[in-house]
Amino acid sequence: MTLPEATPRATDVHELDEDHSSTSKTGPFIVGAVMLVIGIILLIQTFRIPGEGFDPQGPRFFPLCIVLAWLLLSVIYLATHIGKIIRTGKGEAAEKFSRMVPAAILVISLVVYALVLDSLGYLIATALFFVAAARVLGSRNWARDITVGVLLSAIVYFSFTQALGVRLPEGILGF
Structure with missing residues (x-):
């Protein structure tokens, strides 16, 4: 009596794989730009919150911290993709939005x-x-x-x- 093969054959494995990546250079930039625009809008709205200054007990402090973190992450996201294109000449492979x-x-x-x-x-x-x-x-x-x-x-x-x-x-x- 022979035991069934424990490891799948190479052709079986590749048949199950699906290509979920896209090589679009503009996709990550669009996402980054939208994130940056949303951050700028949120920053403007934060300054419109009634109150004086940015005292930690005031109504503007926490929203300002969150918005600044959002903007920082947006800039880092865009810089990462720009750096990848400068280094390799190709865009970062992004997952298809299915x-x-x-x-x-x-x-x-x-x-x-x-x-x-x-x-x-x-x-x-x-x-x-x-x-x-x-x-x-x-x-x-x-x-x-x-x-x-x-x-x-x-x-x-x-x-x-x-x-x-x-x-x-x-x-x-x-x-």
Whole structure:
């Protein structure tokens, strides 16, 4: 009796491989430019926050730190791709964006979440968003999705409202 081969043949392995890379030189630059533009818009909006100065207890300090980190990472991202082209003459291989529909649905879900947050309240809106996001990302277990969504939103809500004293939208539940 002979044992089956433990290692696959070379032809079998290559048949399973799919090419998920793209050699587009413009793709990374477009992403980097969009990130940079978003960072600049966020920086302008940060300066429009009412308040004086950038005191650590003030309303502008934390948003400014986040925006500056965003801008720094955007510049590093662009510089990395520029350096790669200068050194090798080729662009960085980027992964093809083949999951456009789920990404678009997640963005739409976030917009809907932001729109219903005040009217439904944090608990309900966040639980619904968690369930929707899990479904879009491929989960097919309703019981787990609902349980995790409700528990996570409740833990975050009560942590913020009770432990930290931060008011989150109450919505239709009223607490």
